[in-house]
Each structure stands twice: as C-alpha cells, then as structure tokens.
Amino acid sequence: MTFALDSFSLCASTADLDEEPAAREHADCVEFRMDLAEEPLATLDGYDGELPLLVTNRPHWEGGETAPYGRLDALAAAVEHEAIAAVDVELATLRGRPAGTNEIDPAGLVEHARANGAAVVASVHDFDGTPSPATLDGLLRAAAAAGDAGKLAVTARTNGEALDLLAATHRATIRGDRVATMAMGEAGRHTRAVAPVYGSRLGYAPVDAADATAPGQYDLATLRRLVDDLS
C-alpha cells in the first residue's frame, strides 16, 4: 500500500491499530507509533486494515518511548509488511547517532525500506522551541535530502515562532524540497491546518483528542475539515 508524498496526506496517529476503522473516514494513512504500543511487531502481523501505515519507533532522546537498542531492527522488520507505505527515521539517526551494536545501520534501514516499497520520512523534533529561520532552513534542507520527505516538528511559544515555521515551509517548497511541518504547543496549533497551504505533505492527528501523540494536536475529524477548507 502506498500514499503519495507529492501531495498532502493526513495520518491518524495512534499506538492502537484497532482504531483504523474509525480513522478511515477522515485519514489517508495511519501513523503507527510502535514505541507507544505493547507488542508492535505482533500487532503489525495481525493488521488487516485498509489504510496504509507509516511506522514510527521514536527513541527516548527524541521524545518517544523506545529504548534505543533494537529499535532499528524492529523498523526493518516492520517495513517488510505489505501495509507499510513509509517509515519515519530521525535525521539524527540517519546522521549516525549510535544505535545498538548488532543492529542494522541507518543506511541499511533506508535501503531495506525502499527495497520493500516504503518511503523514508527523515524527521526532526524540537520540544523546547523554534530555532532561528536560518536553522529552520538548514534542518529542512538536510531532512529533505536525507529522506523522501523531511519532517520538522518544532515548539512554537509565540505567534512569531509559528510564522517562522510557516515561512520556512514556504521557502522549502519553493526551492523544491519535499517537507512536512508542524508547530507543537498551543501557539503552534493553527500551523497544523495552515502549513499544508505552504506545501507541508503530512499532518498528524489522533482519532480522539484525548489520545494526542504531541502537544497541540487537533482531533482527526477537525484537522481534516480545517485542511480541506483551506486548500
């Protein structure tokens, strides 16, 4: 199963693939947060939903729940499932932040994903703030070059920071970089609806607002409506 990174896709973000039927009405894909799930690989074996999956196995050091060791091997096993359309790998991982000693290396994971028909989303998260415009440009450039799309989630503390992220998204799109952006936190919330207007290719939302996977997310039905209204 695939979804195109050439246009916007809305992912229902969840640790529970049993939510897929409820997500179908509004989502184009499901982000399966393996790091937040109990038995992620067994769960994938049993997946028979309709929506394509983007798998994420976020380590502690980038805001997730997985211990660093073994997580790249788990992603390598995950991409072998037919339902997987894309895999999220942190830019820091792709740049060589140490993984487990006997694990597949990041370049091997990228190759394995692509050989199995899965696109690679190279991701960067800043849970503290929004870097300067020059740094935003550099991160988006690097992430877009490292994967089939580069994703940047920052934390906006002011409207000005949210605007910086939107402007960087616009610049990236104009220069031809395939990016996905969102600002976390209350001040950044509207960017989740507006960034697609400036070229962001991916959005994330929980089916139920109570199960948010990041600060400031809209629920899925709301984000679908907002994005569709603005585009």
Ligand SMILES: O=C1C[C@@](O)(C(=O)O)C[C@@H](O)[C@@H]1O
């Ligand atoms: O990287 C992202 C974006 C995100 O952090 C957000 O802000 O919506 C949610 C995460 O689940 C996803 O992996």
